[in-house]
Amino acid sequence: MPIARLIADMDGLSARLDAALAELEASGIKVARAGLLDANGEVVQIAATGGDAAQMRSVIDKSFGSADVLVADEPIAAPQLFVSDMDSTMIGQECIDELADFAGVKDRVAAITERAMAGELDFAGALRERVALLEGLDESAIAQCLEERIRPMGGARTLLAGLKARGCRCVLVTGGFHHFADPVAEMLGFDRVVANRLGVAGGKLTGEVVGPICDSATKRDTLEEEAAAIGDAAITLAMGDGANDIPMLEAATYGIAYHAKAKARAAADGWIERGDLTNALALLGLSQHDGANA
Known part of the structure; x- marks a missing residue:
């Protein structure tokens, strides 16, 4: 019913x-x-x-x-697996846009990001185009960007703590980069990270993505792989905001679109548009009392 x-x-x-x-x-x-x-x-x-x-x-x-x-x-029911996007979902920023500001190309990169997240551009092509604009940027800009600009979304810590208190495995899967995702995952309490890798040589960005690209199919495959490890009846929660999150939102038991683009919202089982991430716990019927402060 x-x-x-x-x-x-x-x-x-x-x-x-x-x-x-x-x-x-x-x-x-x-x-x-x-x-x-x-x-x-x-x-x-x-x-x-x-x-x-x-x-x-x-x-x-x-x-x-x-x-x-x-x-x-x-x-x-309470989920056994949580798979989430990072940019504009677990954190309030788009990392590549903020990093592009250090290279003086934020407006150009942000415009491509917006169209890609709305589903207007091929994700892999758009990613390579944006990364190419960062060629020659000092690698040190990444640490500076992390320290000065990247902040968790409201309620992120509470959501993770509340889910993990109930034994839920938490996976961060992003079309962004390990340089950002790894410290964000550690800060919030994720158990695993799946992300892209920026090319670096001689202390500068090469303008290339190293290895396979983490895209919408990767996000769905990660959810399905993790769910299979739990068992056939695994209860899963997925969260994201962009078009590249749609396959995992559709594959999850509960797919929640967070302050999302129209296509992602339409594909999800639900959405959060007025509150912060703690409302996901409330909609699932879970108390925040086991969570940490946001």
Whole structure:
């Protein structure tokens, strides 16, 4: 049976909820129950006995487009595996854009990044084009960029701590670079990193990507590989914001788009647009009490 959970503005919530329930019934989805997930919480839960998750998601999106939402089949359970994008998901920046600022080409690189994340450009080609613009930049700029500009997204530490407290394996998989992803993973508590490698020679960037490119297929394959190691019934959570995250969002038990581009949001089981990463815990019905402060 499909179930929807949402965190919405409280002003006028009752009227909007009534309208949504009527719309669900009109679309052939019989509502079994609706109300707060727990007495002291902020998560509204709507459970149905008919229809499917896709139908329910469409109605919820129409009625509560500004809410943070997860629509899935009941019961919703704690994930055993979490696979996440890094840039603009676990951290608030796009690392390659910030690094490009040190080379004086941020505007050019950021414009390519924006189109790639929106799904308008081939990811691998766009990555190589951006990296080529960094040729000759001192490798020391990476450490400076990390120290001065790269910051965790709000709630990232709490989310990781909350998931890991329940035995969840956490994997950071990014179209960015190990130079950034490795320290970010250590800072937040990820168990594994899958990323690209910047070419460096003589203390300067070569303008090339070394080895195979970590792209959308890599992200999906990583999720499936890690899930297989857990077992056939592994419960998985994926999170990302761009078009290259779509395959893993679709492959996960729960795919959540975080302040995402339109294509990623449309492909996901839910989205977070009004809150921070801790709302993922709330939508999954998990307490933040085991987590660290964000």
